[in-house]
Amino acid sequence: MGTGSREQEFGQPGAMGGPQGPRQRQQELPLRILVPTQFVGAIIGKEGLTIKNITKQTQSKVDIHRKENAGATEKAITIHSSKEGCSQACRMILELMEKEANDTKIVEEVPLKILAHNSLVGRLIGKEGRNLKKIEQDTGTKITISALQDLTIYNQERTITVRGGVEECCNAEVEIMKKLREAHENDVASLNQTNMMSGLNMSALGIFSSGLSVLPPTSGLRGSLSTPANYSPLLGPSSVMGGLYGVPSSGALSLQQATAEQEVVYLFIPTPAVGALIGKKGQHIKELAHFAGASIKIAAPDSPDEPERMVIITGPPEAQFKAQGRIYGKLKEENFFTAKEEVKLEAHIKVPSTAAGRVIGKGGKTVNELQNLTSAEVIVPRDQTPDENDEVFVKIIGHFFASQTAQRKIREIVQQVRQQERKHQQMVPTSSQPSK
16 A cells, blocks of 8 residues: 555654665565554554654554545554564554553454455465464464455455454464465565566566555456456457367467467366356457467366366466466356365476476485475376377476466476487587597
């Protein structure tokens, strides 16, 4: 959120994220909380003395979004500081609100409400809600998260409500923000990886957490978003659909994309999701292919009761990133995964059989490092018979960022193997020539 007439800003020079703060720390995830509107005055204090005291003691910059959402019962506060500074500022604000509530008897309870971008919440919740349950048990609090249906194109944040005493809520804030920061840092690392791809237009994708400032523009979009990877149908005219569900790459690729190396990814989606991906009369898949600049085809099932269908995506790295990102988002939007589930899909890519050993590494070292780095599951099935191009499959299972990072790392390994093979081939004729 911008500063200026729409909000009040209080802070210490040099505070984390402030005007003079360290440039390399500006990507840190701020703490955003919701407070009842009636307590904003007490938090600011007479002539701003209370909030100035908070910022001074915690070495933070605090933005109070006071004039936004006129008439709303709650206002957002953004705290930029170190992890400790954010937690300390949060504690001081909670204590102020509790005192105000006791003095005025306006409300009986003032829960802590943390705002978090939807793209981070799945990793906070954890598999089957395990992360959240552990935080509740460790801190003695009750934690609830707002529904996906509450999200809109203008608001991509979920509200994490923590109920308990001030001390318990503060302990929970530390653990919640720890999980959110880990997820955010992983996303930033993945963003840095994908930014290395030539000409990648990140702002068009809209799949990153709000701290990365690359959400798509809101003008012209209809409906609400239930995921940051949401697909918008307003992508303009598309080329004529080729085959049954495929779009010919010749009609969708720019000259730059056509000259880039074409990659093929086999992405597996739940069979019930096929209709949503295709859209009415194939409109959705046509527009998606046009937007991404890729050929997208859905393979026929091997049997009628097949639980998953294979989507074949052909295009350069940027097109792969866009197409896969929107497919992940579409599955979440259409509720093929529950609110507490993170979208995890299986993708297959082909690599030369000569590179498979390099992907695995000695004693599985490389593949283990890949999994630790990307958080994706990477499997090179043993005893594969190479196809007619002497290639074998590598399986990648994970959420979008994990899968993308793993794909790029594996492509890098393949490129290194090919370069070494070309170098070796160039040297062979030279060494075999008879000396004069």
